[in-house]
Structures are given as structure tokens and as C-alpha cells.
Amino acid sequence: MGDIYVVAEHRKGEIRDITFEMLFKARELCQTFSGRLTVLLLAGKASGFADELAKRADRVLVFEDDRLETFNSDLYKEMVSRVIQEEQPFLTLMGHTSWGMDLAPALSITTGLPLATDCVDIRESGGRPVVIRQIYSGKVFSRVSFKESPGYLITVRSGAFLPPEDAETTPGEIERRDVPADLPEARRTFVQFVETGAGEIDITQADFLVSIGRGVGEEENIAVIRELADKMGATLSCSRPVVDRNWLPKFHQVGTSGKSVRPKIYLALGISGAFQHVAGITGAGTVIAVNKDRKAPIFRVADYGVADDLFKVAEALKQQLP
Ligand SMILES: Cc1cc2nc3c(=O)[nH]c(=O)nc-3n(C[C@H](O)[C@H](O)[C@H](O)COP(=O)(O)OP(=O)(O)OC[C@H]3O[C@@H](n4cnc5c(N)ncnc54)[C@H](O)[C@@H]3O)c2cc1C
Structure with missing residues (x-):
């Protein structure tokens, strides 16, 4: 068995949470597969990310170059596949994000390694990884095994592995390398980040x-x-019918066709608790549901429930606030 590599993801000067989620799971897998944990960082010059990552891995393999400052699938594919071919990690993890969805299939082609995408768990069977994926919109969990291979590629769903706040840190080594001189020209060029508009919110980051x-x-x-919500300092999110009716923009939607969220508190008002919705809140801390139907499925996943009219409860809450 062998070493596990995680491709670090970053955006606009910050390491993305998915990186820490993968590192947390990868650390556990290193014990299972008796390997070392390497995080592969491709970033702009002096990104400053390496020290932070070194706390979570045995080694940070760093390539810093202005051409790598923002994600570019041409250059990243070239770089990651060279590292895989040279170092032959047993398992390479990437986020099932816009990066990973672009990068992973291309890597599978260039390296010839098998790929499983959008995995919510990774286990071991017979010395090989076995992954769990959700199918039929999250209704069924499927177990996927690989054919024997020298290495395996996996993309991991955001929010599937949540590191505790006091996740163990280890002082790993930082190894800096130069970008190969023969790195080909990218066919694509990063132009700019386009915000999705005034009032945009990121429900995945809300507490x-x-x-x-x-x-x-x-x-x-x-x-x-x-x-x-404003009075309580909370962010507004919603179920799909609210978006389908154009009552709120899509970026508010929680669920399998919306976003997976992991707030400390999730207050669900007038949500029935369909599995497509509930699949998006598996990472939430305390779930409080208000629904006038006491048999609503949301109560099965709620830590606290109020079987009453949501407007009555909202009014009562408002009265308690300054
Ligand atoms: C492929 C696919 C993907 C999907 N993806 C998503 C997704 O990402 N996110 C998502 O949310 N859904 C998704 N859905 C839809 C999902 O199946 C449900 O239809 C949806 O989640 C239901 O939304 P809801 O709970 O708001 O509405 P409903 O199921 O209609 O529930 C409304 C609830 O409000 C309660 N209620 C009504 N009035 C009051 C009141 N005054 N006070 C208190 N309670 C009240 C009712 O008792 C009821 O339980 C998807 C469906 C498919 C097929």
C-alpha cells in the first residue's frame, strides 16, 4: 500500500475548506494504508500557504509560480500528472469542486489511473480503496470498488469529512521545487473572478x-x-421550491441540487425534510425545525422541533430579540 496525496485548493488568497476536509480524511487513510501524507500545493509566488498546510501533512510539495496563482486546468493537469508519474502515490484526492471536476478526468486520462468522483466516504477492502457515492439524488448510497491499479484518483464531496476545530496538527516538512522549464503554454487564460451579483451570499460559509x-x-x-434572520445575525437559505418559484435566487438553495451547508445552527422554517434537502445539511451542527405538521420528516433529523405555525414562532422569536 502507500502514500496519499491531496491536491490543495485555494482561491483569492485563501486555502479552501475542502483542502482541510481532504487532509483530515487522508490522515485517517494513511493509518489504514500505512502511508505518508503529502499535500501538493500549486500556487502563485510566495503564496504563504505552505506553513499552514505543513501543520496537517507529513510533507508539503510546493510549486510556486505566477502562472499557477489561479487555477488553470491545462497547467495544473500537466503539473499534477508529472508528480503522479514521478512519485506514484497510492491515492490522490481532489475536491469534487470546479477545480476537481475539471482536473480529475483529465488526470485519469494522462496517468491511466482509475477515478471515482463525488465520493462521500473512502474505506479499505482487500488492500484497495472502496468509495461510497450517492446515487438517485442521494436516495441510495452505492459502494464502488476499483480494479487493481498502481494508484487511484478520487474526488471528494465538500462537507463530507468535517475536521473537528481542534484537529490534530503535525509539523510536516516543506519541499519547494521549481516549475519544470518545459511546462507547455496554457491554452486557457484566467481573465477575472466574476461575482454573482450584489447581495451575493455564500451559504456554505455561514455559521x-x-x-x-x-x-x-x-x-x-x-x-x-x-x-x-437579520435580527438574529443569520443568513437566509431555502429549499428548492422557493428557488423554483423565483422567490429567492439559486445561491440560497440547500440540498443535492443546491449547496451542502454546515452551519452551527440550522433553523428550518416550513421545510418538509425531503431527502434531497436533508442531504445538504448532514454537516450542520444543531438543527431546529418548525413545521405545523408534526409528522413532517424534517423532525427525524432535527435536534429540536416545534410543531406549530412558522409565523407564530417567528413572531415569538422576534419578541425575544432586542
Ligand atoms: C433531482 C431533484 C433534486 C432536488 N434537489 C433539491 C434540493 O437541492 N433542495 C431541496 O430543498 N429540494 C430539492 N428537491 C425537491 C425535494 O424533493 C422537495 O420537493 C423539496 O425539498 C420540498 O421543499 P419544501 O420542504 O420547502 O416543500 P414541501 O415539501 O411542500 O414542504 C412544505 C412544508 O411546510 C409545512 N408548512 C406549511 N405551512 C406552514 C406553516 N405556516 N408553518 C409551519 N409549517 C408549514 C408543511 O407541513 C410542509 O411540511 C429535489 C428534487 C429532485 C427530484
Whole structure:
């Protein structure tokens, strides 16, 4: 068996959470597969990421070059596949993100290694990795095994492995290398980051989400809940029907066709708890549900529940706030 490599992901000067999630899982897998943990960092000159990553891995393999400052699938594919071919890691993990979805299939072609995508768990069987993937919109978990190979590629779903806040840190070594002189020209060029518009929010980063479902009744009622959320310092999210009716933009949507979130508190108002929705809150801390139907499935996943009208509860909460 052997070593595990994680491709670090970063954006706009920050290491993305998916990197720490993969490192947390990879550390556990290193014990299972008796290997060392390397994080591969491709970044701009003096990115400053290596020290932070060295706390979570045995080795940080760093290539810093201005051409690598932003993700470029041509250059990243070239660099990562050269590292894989030279060092032959047993397992290479990437995020199932816009980076990984672009990079991983191309790497599988160039290296000839098998790839499993969008995995929510990685286990071991017979000395090989076995991955768990969700199919049929999260209704069924499938177990996927690989044919024997010298190495394996896996993309990991964001939020599938959540490191505890006090995750163990280890002082790893930092190995800096020069970008190969014969690195080909990229066919694609990074132009700019385009924000999705004024008022854009990132529900995946929120600590406290107040989430509304179809039970809110009509668009006009959203203002009441928005006001409550603002007062509580929470971010507004929603279920899919709210987006389908154009009551809120898509970036508010939680679930399999929306976003996976992991707030400390998730307050679900008028959400039934369909599996496509609940699949997006598996990483949430405390789930509080308000639904007038006491048999609503959301109560099965809620830590606290109120079987009552959501507007009554919203009003009562508002009264408690300054
Ligand atoms: C391929 C696919 C992907 C999908 N992806 C997603 C996804 O990413 N996210 C998602 O959310 N859904 C998704 N869905 C839809 C999902 O199946 C459900 O239809 C949806 O989650 C239901 O949303 P809801 O709970 O808001 O509405 P409903 O199921 O209609 O539930 C509304 C709830 O509000 C309660 N209620 C009504 N009035 C009040 C009131 N005044 N006070 C308190 N409670 C009240 C009702 O009792 C009910 O339980 C997907 C479906 C498919 C087929």
C-alpha cells in the first residue's frame, strides 16, 4: 500500500475548506494504508500557504509560480500528472469542486489511473480503496470498488469529512521545487473572478442559517423571515421550491441540487425534510425545525422541533430579540 496525496485548493488568497476536509480524511487513510501524507500545493509566488498546510501533512510539495496563482486546468493537469508519474502515490484526492471536476478526468486520462468522483466516504477492502457515492439524488448510497491499479484518483464531496476545530496538527516538512522549464503554454487564460451579483451570499460559509421552505406560503412573507434572520445575525437559505418559484435566487438553495451547508445552527422554517434537502445539511451542527405538521420528516433529523405555525414562532422569536 502507500502514500496519499491531496491536491490543495485555494482561491483569492485563501486555502479552501475542502483542502482541510481532504487532509483530515487522508490522515485517517494513511493509518489504514500505512502511508505518508503529502499535500501538493500549486500556487502563485510566495503564496504563504505552505506553513499552514505543513501543520496537517507529513510533507508539503510546493510549486510556486505566477502562472499557477489561479487555477488553470491545462497547467495544473500537466503539473499534477508529472508528480503522479514521478512519485506514484497510492491515492490522490481532489475536491469534487470546479477545480476537481475539471482536473480529475483529465488526470485519469494522462496517468491511466482509475477515478471515482463525488465520493462521500473512502474505506479499505482487500488492500484497495472502496468509495461510497450517492446515487438517485442521494436516495441510495452505492459502494464502488476499483480494479487493481498502481494508484487511484478520487474526488471528494465538500462537507463530507468535517475536521473537528481542534484537529490534530503535525509539523510536516516543506519541499519547494521549481516549475519544470518545459511546462507547455496554457491554452486557457484566467481573465477575472466574476461575482454573482450584489447581495451575493455564500451559504456554505455561514455559521447560522435560517432556511425557508414552501411553507412560507408566498413571496411577500419572505420579508418577515428575512427581518428575523437579520435580527438574529443569520443568513437566509431555502429549499428548492422557493428557488423554483423565483422567490429567492439559486445561491440560497440547500440540498443535492443546491449547496451542502454546515452551519452551527440550522433553523428550518416550513421545510418538509425531503431527502434531497436533508442531504445538504448532514454537516450542520444543531438543527431546529418548525413545521405545523408534526409528522413532517424534517423532525427525524432535527435536534429540536416545534410543531406549530412558522409565523407564530417567528413572531415569538422576534419578541425575544432586542
Ligand atoms: C433531482 C431533484 C433534486 C432536488 N434537489 C433539491 C434540493 O437541492 N433542495 C431541496 O430543498 N429540494 C430539492 N428537491 C425537491 C425535494 O424533493 C422537495 O420537493 C423539496 O425539498 C420540498 O421543499 P419544501 O420542504 O420547502 O416543500 P414541501 O415539501 O411542500 O414542504 C412544505 C412544508 O411546510 C409545512 N408548512 C406549511 N405551512 C406552514 C406553516 N405556516 N408553518 C409551519 N409549517 C408549514 C408543511 O407541513 C410542509 O411540511 C429535489 C428534487 C429532485 C427530484
